[in-house]
Amino acid sequence: MARNGHESRRLFDEQFVRCQDHLYTYIASLVPNAQDVGELFQQTSLQLLQNWEKYDAQRPFMPWACAVALNEVRTFARQQRHRDRLLSDALLATISETQFKAAEVIDARLDALGGCVEGLPPAKRALVEKCYSGECSIKDMAASMSLPPQTLYKRLERVRRELYQCIELKQPGEQMP
Amino acid sequence: MSEPYEPSSAKDRNELRQLASAMCDGTLTDEQHARLEAILQDSEEARLSYAIYMRMNGWLMRQFRSRTADGAAPSGDGTPPSGTQFPVLGVIGDALRGAGDFFSRPIPLSYLIASVLLGSLLTLLAVMVVPRGSNPDPLLGPSAKPTFVAHLTGTDDAQWADPNMAPAVGWQLPTGKRLDLLSGLVEITYDVGAKVILEGPAAYEIDSANGGFLRVGKLTATAATKESRGFVIRTPTVSVADLGTEFGVEVADEHRTEVEVFVGAVRLTSRVAQDRDAEAPILREGQAASFDAKSSQFILGEPATGREERFARTLPVPERPRETLLLADNFDEDAVDPAKWLVDTSNPWGKAAVVQQNGRVELANRGMLITKSQYSPRVHDAVKITGQWTFVTSGEMPNMDIMTVTIHSTGEPAGRYGQATGGLAFFCYAGLDFLDIQYLGNGFLLDFVKRTGKLRIREGESYRFEIMDGGDTVSFRVTNAGDPSQTASVTAKVSGSWNHNHVVFHNREYHGGDGYLSSLDHVNISATLRVSAADPPAANTD
Incomplete structure (x- = not known):
């Protein structure tokens, strides 16, 4: 029995280690603010660790982990929605469900993203690095560059569009809209 | 509406x-x-x-979020580190190709229907990240550079969560580096002298120059140097601070951290108790303690009997490589050494050349440099071939050249494209960022067992390569000579037999224009230990 428990825990740990990146991007798909994502990721990790015995090793780990994460996100969103203009509770659940249905489609695109970022022209890549580093706000960055913030937001949007196009173009078959 | x-x-x-x-x-x-x-x-x-x-x-x-952005503590101040600390991107891939209209086509419903397999969610993204250089945009200024504080100094049967981004022995590790280990052991040596032996499954992060965060799993830490005094292992519930020590830590379950001291003493501090200063027990040699987050209490005691091997305190000592140099050439003379090499420039597409000059041998349009001697793993247990390759130019079609090393070859060109005959060919494709192994001719079967890393392969850059031929297993690693963090390998099992054992180096055949030119330098061929299918060669960083 103890052996079984140990084995279950080992399986859990293995899955837990594997899922970290996926879990993070999943949370980020529902709550876009990086600091909030970090907090929710931590909170979800804690919940998973605290409830590891509830994990059924016969079933896929990620749906269970994402369900835990979704609960955390929804609780958070109920408190923060007005501040952050988050999606409604129902839409968070629907977006989440969409991701499960289209897991392969999404994974394939994220797999291609590293190469796409690497292939960006240096200035665009630098913009992405800087904007996503969290070192300063877009507004502060724009001020330091003597640019209106809107210009920087626009540039960032264009780079995201390029990246989205790139991950689509790297798919062997049909592309997503 | x-x-x-x-x-x-x-x-x-x-x-x-x-x-x-x-x-x-x-x-x-x-x-x-x-x-x-x-x-x-x-x-x-x-x-x-x-x-x-x-x-x-x-x-x-x-990928890009810096440590401080999430308010994580850089060192042992009791603040839980954030899980979002991934300072730099290390993935490498294809160049951005073309552009189309965003959201350009309607969603194919077949995708949705076909993709309900939730197991695919476990297809993970890169976990192990590798630092990159500075930000080239003067407008944006320099990006946050990684701070290297440790090296990966050993592994034993290590299986990483993402083998594609697994660090190799000898790699520098920056703060923020996460090590997600499924099984096996790895040894991390901090620059201050502290050592950590991490035992998988475990998730560990180098969160400072003198400490780390163990999210789950177990480790043994040794802080024997003056500079590593105060080395701290943090877990979700406890900080374990060194007081001149060797100790083991296990994050056993959601509430509990267990600590065992082998040498010296440690100070334990709860990271979840309200009054952290009130309880900071010192644990001495031979003592053990566990901390229960539910009760916020440390329970001191002796290590449980029969648990001597609970923590791995050393890595198994690896066998010393019995390496014997069989051929070495830095190509510093004015001509190809006829005692070592044969040259063949009879490629049917023409303009093939092999010229030794400028301290290297230059290979043009599939001119072949062929070892005069033959090298077989039947004789030498395993044969290791190393060298440095530079993609010089592809004329009007940049990044189209191919580095090719063929083993078990007759040394003669054959076929429409004049490739070396027979054996196994190791290909490194400029522009495609891809390594491959193929058998040429009859008698071989290949079963790819492992690919690791990603490597950007471009004209004008030099690459170190290492081929291990263990007879039934071969592996091929290529590393950017200017950036050892860019490295990739492929390993395959081989079945078959061969009658010739020349090694042939050549590039691509002529296709018009200025043709293809690559150069080769620092070639060593040595007899060494056999390579394991699970253990591709380490990054070639010398």
């Missing part, structure tokens, strides 16, 4: 893209927020596009 979202409409797709971007940036107005919700409620296609977009945003966050 909001207009319905039409996936085939470029205008609608563009609108969704802009709304998603504004959501990422936190700049949505109330009106935009309402419109976004309406679109997402209306259309499954829009929901999927939005989900991809937002996951992409999350991926970028995870």
